[in-house]
Amino acid sequence: MEKDVYILAIESSCDETAAAVVKNGREVLSNVIYSQIALHTEYGGVVPEIASRKHIEKINQVIEQALSDAHRELSQMTAIAVTYGPGLVGALLVGVSAAKAISFAAGLPLVGVHHIEGHISANYIENKELVPPFLCLVVSGGHSHLVEVKAYGEYKIIGRTRDDAAGEAFDKVARAIGLGYPGGPKIDRVSKEGNPDAIHFPRAKVESGEYDFSFSGLKSAVLNYLNSCEMKGEQVNTADVAASFQKAVVDVLVEHSMEALQKYGYKKFAIAGGVASNSSLRKAFQEACEKKEIAFYHPSPVYCTDNAAMIGAAAYYEFQKGVRHGFDLNAVPNLKLGERI
Ligand code: KG4
Ligand code: ZN
Numbered sequence: 001m002e003k004d005v006y007i008l009a010i011e012s013s014c015d016e017t018a019a020a021v022v023k024n025g026r027e028v029l030s031n032v033i034y035s036q037i038a039l040h041t042e043y044g045g046v047v048p049e050i051a052s053r054k055h056i057e058k059i060n061q062v063i064e065q066a067l068s069d070a071h072r073e074l075s076q077m078t079a080i081a082v083t084y085g086p087g088l089v090g091a092l093l094v095g096v097s098a099a100k101a102i103s104f105a106a107g108l109p110l111v112g113v114h115h116i117e118g119h120i121s122a123n124y125i126e127n128k129e130l131v132p133p134f135l136c137l138v139v140s141g142g143h144s145h146l147v148e149v150k151a152y153g154e155y156k157i158i159g160r161t162r163d164d165a166a167g168e169a170f171d172k173v174a175r176a177i178g179l180g181y182p183g184g185p186k187i188d189r190v191s192k193e194g195n196p197d198a199i200h201f202p203r204a205k206v207e208s209g210e211y212d213f214s215f216s217g218l219k220s221a222v223l224n225y226l227n228s229c230e231m232k233g234e235q236v237n238t239a240d241v242a243a244s245f246q247k248a249v250v251d252v253l254v255e256h257s258m259e260a261l262q263k264y265g266y267k268k269f270a271i272a273g274g275v276a277s278n279s280s281l282r283k284a285f286q287e288a289c290e291k292k293e294i295a296f297y298h299p300s301p302v303y304c305t306d307n308a309a310m311i312g313a314a315a316y317y318e319f320q321k322g323v324r325h326g327f328d329l330n331a332v333p334n335l336k337l338g339e340r341i
Contacts, residue, residue: 006029007022007319008079010095012059012092013306014091014141014306016035018311019308020307020309022313029071029072032308033302036051039054046088051088066308077106079319080111081312083095083114084331085115086332087142087331092333100327103327109319113311113315114314120314133151133268134266135260135270137269141182142165144166144253146158146211157338158264159210160213161213162209164216169218174186177238188277193243194241195239195243196246199225203248210260211259213256225241250278250280266294282298
């Protein structure tokens with residue numbers, strides 16, 4: 001019998017201070033998230049300096065809570081895992097420094113994890129049968145990637161955004177229609193009251209990058225629509241704009257993903273990242289995958305947005321492969337997926 005692996009995972013790449021204890025990569029014993037959203041709301045987006053400062057204030061408390069919720073001592077951990085990129089450098093540094101200090105003090109191996117690898121691995125937590133290879137759409141506030149997951153820790157990006165990430169588009173449009181930050185969940189909610197066919201917004205096709213995305217044109221189209229309503233003195237129906245915008249995003253994401261699934265011959269498809277918690281996106285993929293007899297996987301919303309359990313899941317497979325980082329591990333704000341530093 002192999003020994004159980006307990007990983008204490010830390011995530012601080014953006015505006016969530018998070019820690020979790022994960023057993024054997026797929027069993028979450030605790031998942032503590034301190035969200036800073038309320039703090040950043042008054043500025044309409046994440047303020048990096050404020051994020052770093054709040055991470056410093058909260059990180060020890062969140063880590064202690066994760067161990068206590070899991071009913072485990074630090075001495076019972078097998079390894080410490082931490083997100084070291086991509087993300088905000090000051091924010092990442094807080095988690096990386098804390099992980100290095102704990103690793104040194106407790107004599108535990110240190111495993112640095114790629115944030116997007118964490119998002120993808122969130123799918124392993126509740127889908128015990130999911131194993132690579134599969135295709136994964138990662139849609140978050142900073143990333144929109146269509147990724148071939150060839151094996152654990154082995155990725156190939158086949159499509160990416162040329163401009164705004166999907167979540168970024170949600171956030172910008174939400175701000176423009178007065179819904180505030182963070183835009184994704186608000187647009188999701190308001191859209192339920194609106195007509196998705198009320199306004200036809202463009203679905204961008206990117207020349208030469210078959211599976212690439214572009215959302216800045218769509219965002220501009222929404223802004224133009226709002227301006228023209230204002231000029232004509234017409235009342236804007238916020239719910240209709242939200243629903244129509246959301247449909248345009250979902251249509252493009254589904255179309256690209258289904259084409260890629262067909263071309264590459266995958267029978268398993270997963271979604272990940274904050275935007276993957278969007279109810280309309282989940283429904284559209286559920287239906288499209290059912291039609292094509294493709295198994296569809298998605299994490300629960302709490303594992304879609306930033307959390308440390310997903311980092312623990314990704315770290316497990318890295319740890320099993322023998323990945324260990326030294327105390328020279330640094331934050332890498334532009335870390336590429338699959339890159340090992
Ligand atoms: O993965 P995440 O927590 O952080 C990044 O790594 O970026 O994603 C945050 C993004 C934000 O842009 C937020 O507006 C979006 O995910 N989001 C949503 C929903 N919930 C969060 N977008 C659409 N619908 C949602 N329900
Ligand atoms: Zn994220």
